[in-house]
Amino acid sequence: MFIKQLYTSCLSEAAYYIEDNGEAAVIDPLRDIEAYLQLAHERNARIKFIFETHFHADFVSGHLDLGQATGAPIVYGPGTTTKFPVHVAKDGERFNVGNLEIEVLHTPGHTLESSCYLLRDSAGKAHCVFTGDTLFVGDVGRPDLAQKGAELTTTDLAGMLYESIHQKLFPLADDVIIYPAHGPGSSCGKNLGPETQSTIGDEKQQNYAMKATSKEDFIKQVTEGITAPPSYFPVNARINKEGYDSLEKVVNKGMQALSPAAFNEKITDDLLILDTRHANIFMNGYVPGAISIGLEGRFAEWAGSLLPFDKPMLLVTEAGKEKESIIRLARVGFDKIEGHLSGGFEAWQEAGLPIDMIIDVEADELMMDMPHDPNLVVVDVRRETEFADGHLKDAINIPLNEMTDPGSIANIEDHHNLYVHCAGGYRSVIAASLLKRQGIHNLRNINGGWAKIKEEKKAEIVKESSVLN
Numbered sequence: 001m002f003i004k005q006l007y008t009s010c011l012s013e014a015a016y017y018i019e020d021n022g023e024a025a026v027i028d029p030l031r032d033i034e035a036y037l038q039l040a041h042e043r044n045a046r047i048k049f050i051f052e053t054h055f056h057a058d059f060v061s062g063h064l065d066l067g068q069a070t071g072a073p074i075v076y077g078p079g080t081t082t083k084f085p086v087h088v089a090k091d092g093e094r095f096n097v098g099n100l101e102i103e104v105l106h107t108p109g110h111t112l113e114s115s116c117y118l119l120r121d122s123a124g125k126a127h128c129v130f131t132g133d134t135l136f137v138g139d140v141g142r143p144d145l146a147q148k149g150a151e152l153t154t155t156d157l158a159g160m161l162y163e164s165i166h167q168k169l170f171p172l173a174d175d176v177i178i179y180p181a182h183g184p185g186s187s188c189g190k191n192l193g194p195e196t197q198s199t200i201g202d203e204k205q206q207n208y209a210m211k212a213t214s215k216e217d218f219i220k221q222v223t224e225g226i227t228a229p230p231s232y233f234p235v236n237a238r239i240n241k242e243g244y245d246s247l248e249k250v251v252n253k254g255m256q257a258l259s260p261a262a263f264n265e266k267i268t269d270d271l272l273i274l275d276t277r278h279a280n281i282f283m284n285g286y287v288p289g290a291i292s293i294g295l296e297g298r299f300a301e302w303a304g305s306l307l308p309f310d311k312p313m314l315l316v317t318e319a320g321k322e323k324e325s326i327i328r329l330a331r332v333g334f335d336k337i338e339g340h341l342s343g344g345f346e347a348w349q350e351a352g353l354p355i356d357m358i359i360d361v362e363a364d365e366l367m368m369d370m371p372h373d374p375n376l377v378v379v380d381v382r383r384e385t386e387f388a389d390g391h392l393k394d395a396i397n398i399p400l401n402e403m404t405d406p407g408s409i410a411n412i413e414d415h416h417n418l419y420v421h422c423a424g425g426y427r428s429v430i431a432a433s434l435l436k437r438q439g440i441h442n443l444r445n446i447n448g449g450w451a452k453i454k455e456e457k458k459a460e461i462v463k464e465s466s467v468l469n
Helices: 032-040 063-070 156-168 200-206 215-223 233-242 247-254 260-266 279-283 301-307 322-330 343-348 363-372 385-388 426-437 451-452
Strands: 002-008 013-020 023-027 046-052 075-076 092-098 100-106 115-121 125-132 178-180 272-275 315-316 337-341 360-361 376-380 417-421 445-448
Touching: 002 032, 013 032, 013 092, 013 100, 013 178, 023 032, 023 092, 032 046, 032 063, 032 301, 046 063, 046 092, 063 075, 100 156, 156 215, 247 322, 260 337, 260 343, 279 426, 301 322, 301 426, 315 322, 315 343, 322 337, 337 343, 363 376, 363 417, 363 451, 417 426, 417 451, 426 445, 445 451
Parallel strands: 023 046, 046 075, 125 178, 272 315, 315 337, 360 445, 376 417, 417 445
Antiparallel strands: 002 013, 013 023, 092 100, 100 115, 115 125
């Protein structure tokens, strides 16, 4: 028996490769399927099944491309409907992979078709359970993602999730290993723990949701304080249900190298320019109108949350990062990538074309400017809870994920001198690029963000107790 977790940190996503006696199965594959094919090739195995725990909302799955490449059937849980051929399993249905047995445990709650997969070893002993978004380390899947038309409330789904966990997972032996679909940082739960695997016994002891004393208590704990899901979740869920173009087709189109002149000719008001270089490099010079989302952060998640899916896109990347940028965008459903700037920003500069930049200032300079500039406005783009836990007096909070809403910047006026910051600098550069794209140019980025600001002795810091309590 061989089990490998393939974890993708920037999406907090775990896929799984299971193999025994020359047969293999893959659970919740990413859209770029090469790692699974390579594993099977190296181990001289045949991928026999592709199991999906549910319609993922936070990434585009690789089920279609992997099925096309291997001929393996795609297995979903009870009640699944799709626009492509799948095997809709019954609750309790069992599949053999070599001498292993995988049993479907229908666990609705996160979504209606959500299912876990219980793996028994060659002796018939329950060894591990692949829990998808039903049960995480220290958390459970959010119950507010009912598909359109399901006519179910968040409370309804939370109640179903309670029943699923207590009827299907709680009775398993304490030593059964839990392999979830996500780890820390994922938006598919409220607050996932730091590990990417656990055991049934440990979760009974540590997971707030499994320790709930009643169904009502569980529903309250799971739904209370849950933040709105990222805006791209419904888009990805629909793509996973309806189908998509092959990744090869998307990559081939995006890998079209455009000279600076050809790149410039393509630019229109309806086209997006995405710059995936490091935030610190972007600030020193970029193609006017470009949006910065650097590969060094939670790139795909921010792209999905901030960019429209229906507009064509051109890329500016570091040399050699073109394909990586395209693949990571495709993971969350971006398929309209029309090409990239050949030679990168350096070629654009050498061609003598217009450039823009973002002014960077240190936190101590902000402290010196604040008492003397009546038009100075500090824009804090951290999440509401981060802002509430400590911020500069009179700062305004515009969370980055809200910045594409025109109403969020309605109170910013031409005479304002904006000083933008986040926690460390990644999000504030994205925010500054979005503001400049919307015609707001009188701004500065605070180097080091809140981490540096709160070190300043002159910083007047306040908290919002009403939000934190």
